[in-house]
Amino acid sequence: MKSHVITATPSDPDGLLSAAGTEAARHQNFRPGLFLHDLWVLAKARVVSLLVFTAAVGEILAPNALIHWQSALAGLFGIALAGGAGGVLNQIVEPDLDQHMRRTLHRPLAEGRISRRGAIVYAVLLMTAAIAILAWGTNPLTLILTLAGTVGYGVVYTLYLKPSTPWNIVWGGLAGALPPLIGWTAITGSIAALPVVLVLLVFVWTPAHFWPLAINCRRDYAKACIPMLPCTHGIDRTRKEVLNYAILTWVVSMIPAFLTGDWIYGGIAWLSGAWFVGMALRLKALPEGQEMDQYARSMFAYSISYLFLLYTALILGKLVMGYGFF
Numbered sequence: 001m002k003s004h005v006i007t008a009t010p011s012d013p014d015g016l017l018s019a020a021g022t023e024a025a026r027h028q029n030f031r032p033g034l035f036l037h038d039l040w041v042l043a044k045a046r047v048v049s050l051l052v053f054t055a056a057v058g059e060i061l062a063p064n065a066l067i068h069w070q071s072a073l074a075g076l077f078g079i080a081l082a083g084g085a086g087g088v089l090n091q092i093v094e095p096d097l098d099q100h101m102r103r104t105l106h107r108p109l110a111e112g113r114i115s116r117r118g119a120i121v122y123a124v125l126l127m128t129a130a131i132a133i134l135a136w137g138t139n140p141l142t143l144i145l146t147l148a149g150t151v152g153y154g155v156v157y158t159l160y161l162k163p164s165t166p167w168n169i170v171w172g173g174l175a176g177a178l179p180p181l182i183g184w185t186a187i188t189g190s191i192a193a194l195p196v197v198l199v200l201l202v203f204v205w206t207p208a209h210f211w212p213l214a215i216n217c218r219r220d221y222a223k224a225c226i227p228m229l230p231c232t233h234g235i236d237r238t239r240k241e242v243l244n245y246a247i248l249t250w251v252v253s254m255i256p257a258f259l260t261g262d263w264i265y266g267g268i269a270w271l272s273g274a275w276f277v278g279m280a281l282r283l284k285a286l287p288e289g290q291e292m293d294q295y296a297r298s299m300f301a302y303s304i305s306y307l308f309l310l311y312t313a314l315i316l317g318k319l320v321m322g323y324g325f326f
């Protein structure tokens with residue numbers, strides 16, 4: 001592939017738009033390895049991996065998960081494929097926005113390495129495979145919840161909420177919060193209190209996950225005219241909301257400990273949540289500037305490890321304590 005040259009012009013001073021490719025360049029530059037990597041990026045595979053992990057925890061916590069191993073596997077594959085389809089739908093809608101943000105500038109659709117039509121075919125294939133696997137291996141409730149996740153993120157959040165309200169991610173986060181419940185329903189076919197609390201946990205975690213990154217990227221969001229909270233309500237209000245949601249996440253994270261009597265999970269949740277709240281306090285206290293921007297990035301990175309740790313602790317607790325959900 002030719003090396004990527006970003007050219008500044010008077011109408012495109014940062015050279016961001018010149019990064020987009022053309023149909024001819026697409027054919028000339030085709031490389032199978034890069035194409036596979038593009039499919040991976042297009043499906044937002046790294047984000048989907050955490051969605052699948054939270055779904056797997058929902059399955060492991062459900063009664064008799066081992067006996068229903070086929071449904072468990074079908075559930076995980078279905079969520080991975082449907083989550084991937086959500087990621088593709090998101091990028092089909094947003095290539096113009098992605099071209100305007102440094103973080104997303106090099107995505108395959110933004111740079112024109114994959115055409116919009118190709119991406120639509122990809123999304124349809126992923127979704128068809130997800131529906132087939134879920135219909136075959138799980139149950140109607142699991143299929144409906146997964147479809148709600150894909151439509152909630154790929155259509156409702158991306159098309160309607162993201163461009164119209166700074167509270168977009170509070171409601172958009174609901175789609176990404178569903179996997180633990182989907183994992184549970186794949187095994188049991190019904191809804192219960194514990195997985196609903198796990199959905200609530202991801203739901204309240206999402207703003208404290210995303211807004212620190214939005215603080216870091218606020219100039220790009222402003223340029224792209226996306227009404228993210230730091231652009232519409234300022235940095236101080238955003239830092240206050242990050243602290244509120246970090247505290248709320250800490251509180252909600254303790255509920256599974258009370259529901260299960262699992263003190264191993266409880267201890268880990270308490271400590272890792274205290275650290276999260278501590279980071280939010282420090283973020284709030286820092287004067288605006290480069291150090292605050294960098295710290296906001298660190299908090300975003302920690303948010304991901306934190307959720308991973310909480311869900312790992314849930315399995316660990318169950319394996320060690322063996323509380324009565326097996």
Ligand code: HEM
Nearest residue numbers: 046047050051054103169172173176177202206210213304
């Ligand atoms: C509407 C809700 C959410 C928003 C707006 C959001 C936003 C973001 C953004 C903008 C990134 C950076 C992606 C990139 O640079 O390519 C990111 C990364 C990430 N998000 Fe979220 N997120 C949301 C919900 C979730 C949920 C529910 C999960 C999992 C349970 C999750 C897991 C991750 C992970 C693992 C990454 C890191 C990806 C990487 O390293 O490339 N996010 N998120």
Ligand SMILES: CC(C)=CCC/C(C)=C/CC/C(C)=C/COP(=O)(O)OP(=O)(O)O
Nearest residue numbers: 047082083086087149150153175176178179
């Ligand atoms: C259950 C199920 C199938 C759910 C699918 C939900 C899903 C894929 C959620 C992912 C959340 C996410 C990556 C948000 C970033 O969106 P953004 O568009 O604001 O970020 P960007 O600027 O990086 O594109």
